[in-house]
Amino acid sequence: MSSWVRSLIGGIAIIAVLYVISLMMSEAGLFGMGIDNYTARLFVFIAINVILATSLNLINGFTGQFSIGHAGFMAVGAYASAYFTVNYGEAIERAVSGSPGGAFSSALVLILAIIIGAIGASITGLIVGIPSLRLKGDYLAIVTLGFAEIIRIVILNIDAVGGATGYQVPGYADFLWIGFFAVITVVVVHNIVRSDMGRALISIREDELAAEAMGVNTTRYKVTSFVISSAFAGIAGVLFAHYNKFLSTNDFQFIKSFEVIIMIVIGGMGSMTGAIIGAVVVTLLPELLRRLPEIQVAGTTFNFADLRLVIFALILILTMIFRPQGLLGTKEFGLSWLKRPRVKPEGADSVGGTEGTPIAEDPEAKHLTSEGDD
């Protein structure tokens, strides 16, 4: 089978699965099998978090530039698109199909909203990225955090989008759309990483100076990956806004950026499947911990469910101590091991036990486990 046929079949299969799940979420259910609203909401948030984690992974995991301002770009996408749909959504729907609420016209509005959100977020990403990406490491981290907070405070002061009282948004996005864009994000980021550009990004992560010496235009690649990453964060914001139907700047505080960082760190920075697993774990874990019991100690009731965030933070610290490369490291989890027996490269055992892995895929590689004391 040629590769595009395989991709086509894969694409159709994924859309079919998404469609079946979204049918199960509808009120009628599918052959009597339904998904309740709570679970449906979890599915949606997993999908949104997959978009956020995968896109942040492009800049943090593959390019090695530590950004903690993802929530800012998400906010730009959410608010820019919400302003569009609130003010023009209904008018466009009327112009297209006469009355609001049609399947085609609402899809059109959502797609326009996504385009606006993505463009808004990528322009912001460009403005933030060009000056910030001159900085490295901790400084870059703290500057992106600063920019994200400034974006949030500026939005908080714009009365046209509700300011401090919040912003009502029409609900155009459902699980089918959100899941679809999650898949698109994964495919696009995967293809970027596999392309020439991806190789360049990984070379920047491994050693920026060496990459530059080899002729990689490091500034251009860093800014490009930053802008792409921001655009997807914007799309996640658009989908969140039009699913949640309500926006408040509190949703985009830097704790949200931390959350996305935690996802890719738990999954393993620089692993596509790792980011997805991280998004699932970080969304589900606090919900599972909600079911912990209440106990009484010395007359006071301690609700262990309230401890869930404490346990969550503890898991993060313990992951860093015992598995700093995350669950998967830079490895990918997939079904390829089923297909063909793995043949070791000749002489692999004689080369210090690293089994001939390229440095980029070696979990023991320098950038993850050791650092020259400077």
Add this chain to the structure above:
Amino acid sequence: MDTFVQQLINGLTIGSIYALIALGYTMVYGILKLINFAHGDVYMVGAYAGFMISVYAFNSQPSIIAFLIVLFGSMLIAGSIGILIERLAYRPVRKFSRMTTLITAMGMSLFLEYLFTFVFTGIPKSFPLLIPNENYKIFGEVTINNSQILIFVVSVVLMIALQYIILYTKIGKAMRAVSFNLNSAKLMGINTDFVIAFTFGLGSALAAAAGVLVAQYQPKIFPLMGLMTGLKAFVAAVLGGIGNIPGAVLGGLLIGMAETFVVGYGQNVGIPSTYRDAVAFAILILVLLIRPAGLLGSNVQEKV
């Protein structure tokens, strides 16, 4: 003129608090190259420790002795917690990359915030006033509060004490050596683990002092109080030149003043007072882009 002096006094008050916290950031960064995100939360822990001591040991009765005991007690408690955090969370990851240690610090920050929210709930607690408030008129409409005077006096005393420790004691000399070059210091027979733990203890104690002083000035404490204050104090440390101790104090005072002036005069030039929190970050971004080494920091060329 009166408003200007009044704003200046208020700015210096809040600036001294930022300076005290910034000292902890700058010392830890100087030695470990680690942004200790949990430092702002240690400031919160200090305020809560002071709250517990004043409620349970002094039954909230005001007296100057009570205040001093609360101040030193919370410094001691927060100092030990700082050492504990270093020992349990940061030391095991020290050998890994800077990214790993940074994320551990974020995790520690979340852990302290959520733990205190769980134990004390998110509802603000009112801190007992150990020294009753009195306002003094200086001239015209300018007034100064006795808790503001307290903040100035205590922070100046603590900063002089810190300067003495760093410049004239053996451990201070060791701290300077470790921050200059950790491996060489180790080769010279300095117990670097002890020096690092001591630095965390010292920084945390200063943050706790800031926590108790703030609680006397604005007597509301809550588990997330260290979040913004901590970030701004970090900005102050970067502004002054991270790793540089006089720089941290200067940066703290400048950030504090910038903030109060935005609140006081911002409306006149079209900046609403809600931008107060954005000012620190705007300053940070400008400093890093124009003079990344900070005001007093020296430019270090990166070796290849």
